Amino acid sequence: MVRTAVVLVSGGLDSATILAVAKSQGFKCYGISFDYGQRHRAELDAAHRVAGALGAVEHRVMSIDLAAFGGSALTDLSIAVPEGVPDPGVVADEIPVTYVPARNTVFLSLALAWAEVLGARDIFIGVNAVDYSGYPDCRPEFVAAFEKLANLATRAGVEGEPFSIHTPLIDLSKADIIREGHRLGVDYGMTVSCYQPTDDGAACGRCDSCRLRAEGFVAADVVDPTRYQRS
């Protein structure tokens, strides 16, 4: 029997990799992305390309206006995206301004709603606790708590067919992730990780996300296909 999974696809490097992983494990994949008032549309365009290229059966974009709440540099234009280069390997003690309040809780909740309707019991999310940038909702304990919630919140949970939240990247370094995706044939040139790309998806090369990504390609010894903005 073919198992069905809902895969959160952001258009970035990590979620492209989990889609390839889910596919390689034999899942029939439904991709879901979120238009949540992020500063740019380039990542949604990338998500659509990635879902198609990696064989998702369907790709949906759900709109949720998290920008109406504000509180993050990723959705609030009055808060600047941080630049500069912290010491390599140092993960910030403080939660950065790019944290979007409760974002992964909201995203997983909507993925859960769709999964229940589809009859899927597996949800893939590309969270990562190594290069996790200090976001509380990327930690293993958060994911475990959500899985428990999912099995109390739904008809599926109550009727005894539990949900699994899959986080195949949780313990991998960025280099490990890139190696795994490379092995599975992911074309990272179609992904966008930058917090402030141009409309056509060229990366700034300066934000935290660009920095982690570039270091990952170097460490993985894989050619970096990222398109950077001309400076």
Next chain:
Amino acid sequence: MVRTAVVLVSGGLDSATILAVAKSQGFKCYGISFDYGQRHRAELDAAHRVAGALGAVEHRVMSIDLAAFGGSALTDLSIAVPEGVPDPGVVADEIPVTYVPARNTVFLSLALAWAEVLGARDIFIGVNAVDYSGYPDCRPEFVAAFEKLANLATRAGVEGEPFSIHTPLIDLSKADIIREGHRLGVDYGMTVSCYQPTDDGAACGRCDSCRLRAEGFVAADVVDPTRYQRS
């Protein structure tokens, strides 16, 4: 110090009561409602009236297209709303077709996002485990799991100021709820509980929700101000 709370306001009898309860406990209340593709707009109109009448500082309607997923009689026009009168006092063994997949998980997630931005640590939701109609996401164990999740998912939780999910109605019968709201001066005439009201909010008198509500007014010995459709 005045404490701030986010209150989920649906336009129905229960959530009007919790808004009155939160206000009576001294909270500065922010009301949030959801336009989730429900069959009718009358309950959102009612939510707006209720929030204003009961002194919410602000009222927001968030749009989320749960109807795109389908799977419920409340959002999918191809599934009929059940009518008829089950034996009084009998709560269904099966989860009814009016269950909307993961609805309360999605709603609480969005309330959590807003609460974090507002600096609120208290969220009120009108779930009820007595007359709960068989929805898995109205049970105390669901609420406890969500509270735990909230404190792992957010900056607030990580930084040691925990969230509380308040469910002041959880153990009350419909009659108890009506007595409490009546004591606090709630005008239930402005609320809409019906699953299939007219555009101006008149109730069908036949669906499960209408039946529970009408029985509640009788049991509470409070005059029922509900406007019913002429048949």
